Amino acid sequence: MSEIAQARTFDEFMEGIWRQNPVFVMVLGMCPVLAVSVSAVNALSMGLATMFVLVCSCGLVSLIRKIVPKEVRIATYIVIIATFVTVVDYVIQAVSLEIYEALGAFIQLIVVNCIILGRAEAHASKHPPLTAMVNAMGMSIGFVIGLFALGAVREVLGAGTLFGFSLFGPNFQPWVVMVLPPGGFIVLGGWLLLFSALKRRKEVRLAAQGGGHGA
Amino acid sequence: MSTPIAPIPPQATPATSLLKTLGLVSTVCGLIIVGAYQGTYDAAAANRRLALERTVFKVVPAAKSMTEWQATPQGIRPAGGEAVAGAVKFYVAYDAAGDLAGIAAEGAAKGYADTVRILYGYSPACQCITGFGLVSSKETPGIGDKIVTDKAFLANFAALDVKLNAELSALANEVRAVKHGSKANPWEIDAIAGATVTSRAVGKAINDSAQRLLPRLVPEIEKLRKKES
């Protein structure tokens, strides 16, 4: 019994990371993904900020899911999400002003990140707190991975560094386009291409297997 | 079964229940926000002060401490108190011995992409600009942002002349950026080739700010000679 429960929890966790990855599969929340993924540090801090908001608000939404009337649920969720975004805003200011300035308005804009409201509405409001938080955790790890994948590529090509450490020596020629908005779209397109190619390959293999069994 | 199930009529939730829920949620959220604000206030303020000090100390290298002042049409005075219309904020930096090391002030002008905000250091001894740092800019990476890395460009700010005219009412010579390679006077800035717009913005930012600040500041510079303990 507990094994099944564990397996289910694990499924909930992995769903956001792989099967429904918010960046690569659902293509949600693209605004911060494209805007702040100029460097790996920015991408990671943005991802962590979103993770905090997502996990906390999903937990809270799930806790009060039984007492919130249907009519005011969206208003309630938004108030909760905005609260945690404000908290994150203060915390980042206290931790590092540089990151705060680099992320700019995108911290406040986490409020309107559709991943968060989507999770609150579609999952947290229907599941107990622990499941909701595990699912939110998986989702946000998926989001962090997506952001980091973009940020790392853009930083390596756009500045020749990763987390600020120089990879190619002082003579590196930065690809300016990578730190500009078009670079974000191009790199995102590249990752989407890779993921859909992997997916198709898997499907083809599965189809071949299924066909073999059928015969 | 093919008998259609009659839709259940939506039950209206009583208004008091709605209010109660919203009130509860808002209270909890309010408490969380206040807690976070209180908890991070000191650290955030310290961070901001540190960042400002770092920039000021960069443009006034000898500086070890600083105070914030403002220049009003009536004269200069420490910052704080009620805001005066037309006041210009500036930072007075002192060295380790408590002597005046330099003045730092902020300037802004339209660059290629957006407003370029800079902080520049003014040395009363030589009546010149001794350096500048970027506060914020959105200039094109690799082109416009060369203003803080290009060695030849930064050499302009070793001693950029901002002497006042005889009546102390304006700069004797307008500070401005000139085309690359044509700097002839100590009050001109040799622009970066290919980043002329941004270079001009730096020149204009310094000029606009110095024109407003220095005529008020220089007559009373003696007030600032020594650090008030």
Added chain:
Amino acid sequence: MTVQTEIRSAPHIKGPRSVEQIMANVVYSLLPVCAFFVYQYGISAAASILVVTASCLLAERAFVRTGTQAGSLSDFSATITGLLLALTLPPGFPLWMGVVAGFSAIALGKALFGGIGFNVFNPALVGRAFVQAAFPAAIATYTPSFLPGRFTQFIPSSLAWPLMAPADTAAWLKAMHFDALASATPLAKWKFEGTLTAAGDLLTSLAGHMAVGPSPVLILVCGAYLALRRFMDWRIPAAVLGSAGLTAWLIFAVGGTKYPDPFFMLFSGGLILGAVYMATDMATSPVTPRGMWVYGGLIGVLTVVIRYYSGLPEGVMYAILIGNAATPLIERITQPTPFGKGASIRARKSASYTLHPDYISREEAGAKTPKKRFFKNKPKQ
């Protein structure tokens, strides 16, 4: 054995002309231009042409093999992309950046849309736009032509290690006793220094150590060959050059000395190359004759406007890309009127001479033409 019957709409009679043939002829006509480029800049230019073209071909092959795009290598279209791309890049452009340019030209400009014939933008210009955005400094670094040792040594920036910044050509030129101005293109000189180069010198590209591309005269001659053999429509280059010249002349006549004369505008930069070889790309330009004039006119005006009023010295590339983007719209509003459906029927009704009633069918005589506005021949949905 079944006989395959193919049912298809008109046209049923086709000229004995294939894509391969047209493309091959474009390549032949480009060869003298490339040879002139190599003559101007020596082995650096030769290496640049080879590397860029090879990377285009490799990218094309990779994408065709993975099934991402249609077409095959033998249709020469990737070769044309490579040659044109190399001709628009500075001769001392680092070779590894040339590889990036060639790959992105095919990947972003062609494979993305499904291969030959489906591309919306000229692939060579997409490649150039990508490297211009990625390496703005390198793409603005020109060197003077006809340098003494050009057939024995490379321009130092050509041989930069992959991912590394190219060597400084200014110091290299200084050692050969050239000043910094010698390596500025005529357009950059005009824009940033205010000095004009004589149009006659620009026309031949032969006068001294100028940082210019292949001779406009040669490009026009090669283009004329294509136009005479009907591999290319003469209307587009004529429209581009005509409108660019006219716009430049108008501004010159009104603005006077502040602006260069129209001949300088026409023969400097890549305008002639762009007008003859890039704007005429078949997949990305309108097919309707009137549309060609509109399209060419748009490109010409945009080129001059970008050159005069933007931060960039050269605007042909963006002008053509914008023209490419406008092509579907231009084609839509310039659809030729099918025979017998034009406004002439309505005009004839009110005309004073009477048509013999036998010539008009009954329906037509009494037909009421519905009022049509703007899109006269909007294609039926």
